[in-house]
Amino acid sequence: MTNLTKAIAVLGVVAGLGVAALPLSSYAADNTVTWGEGTEGTNYGTDGAQKWVKTDVGVMLKIDDQLTISADKDTTEANLVDLSGEGHTGAVNITVVTNNQSGYNLNLKGMTADGTANALVSENKDEIDAAAGTFTAPSALSTSKSEWGYSVANTNENLKTTLTQFTDGVYAGVSAGGQEIVNVDKPTGTDGDKTTITFAASVADGQPAGTYKGQVTFTATNNVIVTE
Numbered sequence: 199m200t201n202l203t204k205a206i207a208v209l210g211v212v213a214g215l216g217v218a219a220l221p222l223s224s225y226a227a228d229n230t231v232t233w234g235e236g237t238e239g240t241n242y243g244t245d246g247a248q249k250w251v252k253t254d255v256g257v258m259l260k261i262d263d264q265l266t267i268s269a270d271k272d273t274t275e276a277n278l279v280d281l282s283g284e285g286h287t288g289a290v291n292i293t294v295v296t297n298n299q300s301g302y303n304l305n306l307k308g309m310t311a312d313g314t315a316n317a318l319v320s321e322n323k324d325e326i327d328a329a330a331g332t333f334t335a336p337s338a339l340s341t342s343k344s345e346w347g348y349s350v351a352n353t354n355e356n357l358k359t360t361l362t363q364f365t366d367g368v369y370a371g372v373s374a375g376g377q378e379i380v381n382v383d384k385p386t387g388t389d390g391d392k393t394t395i396t397f398a399a400s401v402a403d404g405q406p407a408g409t410y411k412g413q414v415t416f417t418a419t420n421n422v423i424v425t426e
Contacts, residue, residue, distance in 0.1 A: 229253045265296045266390075267304075267418040279397050281346070286399040292416050295390035300421035301356065301382040304393060306348070307415045308372025316372050318346055318399070320408030326399060328371030333379065336368040339400035346399040346412070347371050354391050356384040369398055372414055383421065 231251045233242045242251045269277070270291040279288040296302045308316045308328065317325040329347030331337035339345045347369030350361055358381040370377070380393050 261297065263296070263298045263420050265298065265302065265418060265420050266294070267416060268293050269416070281397060281399045286401060287396060289394055289396040292393045292395060293390040294418045295386050295388065296420055297385045298420040298423065299385060300423045301384050302386070302418050302420050303378050304380040305376045305417045305419070306372065306379050306395065307374065307376035307417070309374055309413055316374055316412070318410035318412040320406065320410045322406065322408050324406045324408055324410070326405070326410050329369050331368060331370045333370045333377045334363065336363055336370040338367055339369055339398060341400060342402060344400055344402045344405045346397065349396045350379045350393060351396070352380050352391070352393040354382055356382045358383050381421070
């Protein structure tokens with residue numbers, strides 16, 4: 199088998215950011231109440247010999263949606279998961295923080311560095327194709343040809359997306375159209391929600407030597423808030 203070095207550049211994308219605003223408002227453009235004007239018992243009246251008047255003041259607190267995303271690699275090189283070592287696997291942790299009451303979804307989209315395909319491409323234009331498995335039906339990487347793929351793990355109890363299909367040794371191929379890999383239906387809390395994506399490659403005999411590179415983009419989006 200020829201020597202082969204492979205790397206996948208992984209980009210963490212901030213999908214959106216809202217700023218929390220905390221205004222306190224009183225709804226009182228002209229809320230002067232005079233005893234004897236208006237409806238007695240609603241805004242004025244008597245309690246024995248004592249007169250009373252009252253007015254209402256509203257209080258509002260508006261907190262905007264917040265959303266952040268960050269990537270924590272298992273390598274010291276920025277935005278890179280290196281598959282060159284034994285086993286040809288590597289992982290990245292994607293953490294999303296949102297206060298959106300309906301949660302968020304996380305999308306993974308793949309392409310080469312020049313945006314032409316989902317393969318890993320060497321400096322000599324040799325390619326390693328994306329795995330044949332899909333997100334809903336992942337499969338083992340081919341042993342007859344070189345392939346690369348990903349698996350997903352997240353233990354959040356509020357997951358809407360089933361991830362039990364990613365048993366040991368099965369992977370999905372990245373797609374240019376993107377794939378929703380996680381959907382959570384509650385706010386994450388300040389510590390955020392962590393998803394681990396493991397990349398792997400199989401290297402067939404005869405695969406030309408070189409440094410093979412590709413790219414994936416992670417996008418987090420706040421779910422639509424459903425109102426009654």
